[in-house]
Amino acid sequence: MSVAFNSKWSTTVFPLGTRGPDGPLAPIARRYISWLPRIVLFGLLASLLESGSIGLLIPLLSLVVDGQIPNGLPTFLHPAVGLLNTLPEGQRVLAVAFAILLLISAKGMVQAANAARIAYVEGRISHDIRTALAERILSLNYPFFLKHDGTKLVNIIATDSWRAADVVRLIFSVIISISALCVFCVMLVLLQWKLFCFVVAGVVAIRAIQSLFLRKLRKLGQAVTEDNGALSQQMLLIINSIRLIRLFGQHDREHEAFREVSDRLRGSLLAVQKATASSMPRLEMMQSILFVAVLLVASEMAMSLPETTAFLVLLYRMQPRVTALDQARLGIAPLRASVEQVEWLLGQEDDPIPAVGGRPMPETHHDIYFKNVSYSYPTGSGAALSEASFTIPYGTSTALIGRSGAGKSTIVNLLCRLIEPETGALYLGNAAISEISAGAWRRHVAIAGQDIDLIDGTIAENIAYGRPEASLAEIEEAARIADADEFISRLPFGYDSRVGLRGLSLSGGQRQRIGLARALLVRPRLLILDEATNAVDGLSEQTIMQLLLEHRRFESALVVSHRRSTLQACSHGIVIEQGRVAESGPLRDLAFYSQMEAEDLETF
Structure with a gap:
């Protein structure tokens, strides 16, 4: 996909990450920045269609209540009034009602199309984040894995990457909500700018109160991330140490440790949910107070009933956008810690003494x-x-x-x-x-022996891991030299038998034989x-002695x-x-x- 903008400004407008336009997530954001104008445009179009349908309530109510359209209507309604005046009086009410329904239907179609666009971009960014993490892990030097806990890395890919992708959806929600609010604000100004200023003052006060709550929610989100990592670590401990746990009868001990960590995570999640749940009623109460205050002020300003109704309906239709904006901001706050974890991994630099040589392997020995x-x-x-x-x-x-x-x-x-x-x-x-x-x-180097991992595939796939193009005959020959062919042939599916995760379905000696066959197949120097x-x-002394004396395949x-x-x-x-x-x-x-x-x- 082409990139429409490739500047720091573009990534600032389309924020993805906590480190700004030079952060590790910025390149992913830039790939999809060209989608942003289209999504904003569709959001603005949907808001214009909806606000237009609400504006038409003024002539509709005037026709229903007074039987005529009064003078002095807002400027943006003059074109519609001009068209209505060309119609017979008996058809004007139906014409306005039909126009309102048409605008509402068009708004629905535009919103559906925009939702599909957002879902596509969100899915692509989510995929790009995961593949970027996988590529980064595969490219990091070995000392990195000696220094950092593997559980943390698994948790970043399995959990934090998804939570970071959720931020994309919430960011789009923020952008669309702001676009809609801008359109509605323009309509409110055109209807009655003094009353609009009163509304702005009330909204600023509500925002100030909500900002205090967001700080608390960010801290709660950090606790969730930490507890989730601890839970993953405890689960991996159980899985990797199940044999030890059984041998020493520590089932109850490990179960209790897992229960405590899980309960701590439950408490952290509950704290976030409680805080989020309590914020919405509080917000709705403040918005309701503002709504009633607007009604009283409009009465004091002697606004007509149709204009007051349109103003209040616009204000009422703004509430879902304000709510969506608040929910998105509240949703982003606890996800910030996950985004930071993803950025941390993507931003890891290589070992200070990297293997940077580019010369080919010498042909001479x-x-x-x-x-x-x-x-x-x-x-x-x-x-x-x-x-x-x-x-x-x-x-x-x-x-x-x-x-x-x-x-x-x-x-x-x-x-x-x-x-x-x-x-x-x-x-x-x-x-x-x-x-x-x-x-x-x-x-040109191969290793076999203890602690040699197998992949979750067939025996043939494991032996051919270093040479995927090897034929079955070559695989079987390497297995015979490694003293593995006999036990493989006794398996129900032979070389097509699956070894399970890390080869745990096989004994230690069988895994060593497969590892040796894998090493011999590449004919290493x-x-x-x-x-x-x-x-x-494991491998017999005779097999090793014969292998080393004959120097077969190495x-x-x-x-x-x-x-x-x-x-x-x-x-x-x-x-x-x-x-x-x-x-x-x-x-x-x-x-x-x-x-x-x-x-x-x-x-x-």
């Missing part, structure tokens, strides 16, 4: 070097890796050895380009890996096996394991202690590995 590499996670837990230097020789299987928390996972994340070094660099031969396109690099034999029914391997038998097929080794390289070189020359052999230790 080289060793991988770590040179004085340091990295600290954004959680502030200290250096995970400190001035690490070592080599992963090409065409070999290299063991990465170290106790839990030593820094092995950080090395794996660096090799996968999920994070970038704070100091130092990784090299492929003489080329800095940071200069190579991250996407191109990752296409570097295969990373991260605790690939730790599951009870060129180099990095093996992370606490088991000595798993490391026996490796020729080189790297020992990590507290984020530093303690020793590296041929595996059987390492003091750490020799000690394991001397003490006949299977694990460390």
